[in-house]
Amino acid sequence: MFFPELFRKNGFDDFFDRAFLPIQGTQSSPMKTDIKETEKNYQIAVDLPGIQKENVSAEIHDGCLTVNAMTTHEDSEQDEKGSYLRRERFSGSYSRSFYVGDAVTEEDIQANFLDGVLHLVIPKKEAAVPAHRQIAIN
Numbered sequence: 001m002f003f004p005e006l007f008r009k010n011g012f013d014d015f016f017d018r019a020f021l022p023i024q025g026t027q028s029s030p031m032k033t034d035i036k037e038t039e040k041n042y043q044i045a046v047d048l049p050g051i052q053k054e055n056v057s058a059e060i061h062d063g064c065l066t067v068n069a070m071t072t073h074e075d076s077e078q079d080e081k082g083s084y085l086r087r088e089r090f091s092g093s094y095s096r097s098f099y100v101g102d103a104v105t106e107e108d109i110q111a112n113f114l115d116g117v118l119h120l121v122i123p124k125k126e127a128a129v130p131a132h133r134q135i136a137i138n
Helices: 011-019
Strands: 033-037 041-047 056-061 064-071 092-099 110-114 117-123
Touching (some): 056 117
Antiparallel strands (some): 033 041, 041 117, 056 064, 064 092
16 A cells, blocks of 8 residues: 655755755845825834844935845954854945935935834825926917
């Protein structure tokens, strides 16, 4: 008789299958972002865990809001308690951009950094529509 349950994978097999696959999510953006639209504004929440407020900046240029964050850590391979076997913490800078429109200025945006989350409130503004100008033809 054939025993199909002998050939079925179990948790032990799953563990070893995953152990040799590339790590998922390491290339994804570390700046996880939620964007909520309300009647009057957009509310953006950007997760920046472990980053200090003084290492976060936001600027607007040509209708594009850019959030920058920087993190550093000691790069020594050994401390007084031993050597590292693996280091996954990143040292460097992150950047994320959002198009908010040409009508929005830096004075319009409210920003607050609390518990590793940057909260931005951007009002909805209509872009100025150029007046229709007719050209006289002679």
